[in-house]
Amino acid sequence: MSTSPSLALIDLRAWRQFVAVAEELHFGRAAQRLCMTQPPLTHAIAQLEATVGARLFDRSKRSVQLSATGRTLLPHAIDLLQRATELQALAHSAAEGSAGRLKLAFVSTVGFDVLPQWVMAFRQACPLVQLELVEATGDVQLLGMERGEFDAGFLLHAPGFAPVGLAGLILNTDSLVLAMPEQHPLAQAPVVQLTDMLATPLVMFPRRIVPSLYDAVFGMYHAAGLLPAVAQEAIQMQTIVNLVSAGLGVAWVPASVRQFQRPGVVYRQVVGAVAQCQTSLVWPHSSPVLSRFLEFAPPGASLHKLGA
Missing domain, CATH: 3.40.190.10 (Periplasmic binding protein-like II)
Structure with missing residues (x-):
């Protein structure tokens, strides 16, 4: 199956090769920098030019220069590669729970003692997490979690409470x-x-x-x-x-x-x-960022499994 031009345009390897040649202005040195031989590099640049539909380099026997199109594309190609590097780092952070989004609901009583220091410690350690706090009563929280509107919620309840379909930890x-x-x-x-x-x-x-x-x-x-x-x-x-x-x-x-x-x-x-x-944190589905959040429970919080 042939690769469509739109898919070929996001081939990071091709743009990395383009940047190397653009910065070296020499196919031999660029190939050495990329740990490859010159003929495959020359072929790759020709393929990229065919995909773009324009010359990226003006070549002569003695020199290689960026074409007008090449000069226009170079800063964008560098930015693309930088963003790709950042995306990889962001993916790693998301997998370990230090980046992403967490929407928490809470009852007002949690704001008196449990929540403030917990949130402060978590935000300092995980600034890439978009943390959203919504004050809501217990009935609104349970309905919101059922609808997927909240990732977790701080609930006030009597001992022995165990909501169906939710996992949770008793905080105090x-x-x-x-x-x-x-x-x-x-x-x-x-x-x-x-x-x-x-x-x-x-x-x-x-x-x-x-x-x-x-x-x-x-x-x-x-x-x-x-x-x-x-x-x-x-x-x-x-x-x-x-x-x-x-x-x-x-x-x-x-x-x-x-x-x-x-x-x-x-x-x-x-x-x-x-x-x-009792005050408990309950949730319908676990996630890396929620697991990371739990690591920052205040020292005074005694975590026990809800319903245990």
């Missing part, structure tokens, strides 16, 4: 603390008992956002024979804490949220509260 396990309005009668109490808080209205995220954690919180109330009174639902943890500060109720939040210091809100450990939460 956190206790739930109670965010209370500072004017609440027990806000300054040295010890807060769960039984003292069961009748207080809740500010809560909708179940569809984090069903496993929602059920874990409600389970504490059901164990006491009560149905929680939800005063207001909100999606983002910052919004939930802001609503607590306005006196709408109390909220169960991961302990890491205590870093979000909102005037009018105090955080208290509650004796008898058994619900916990």
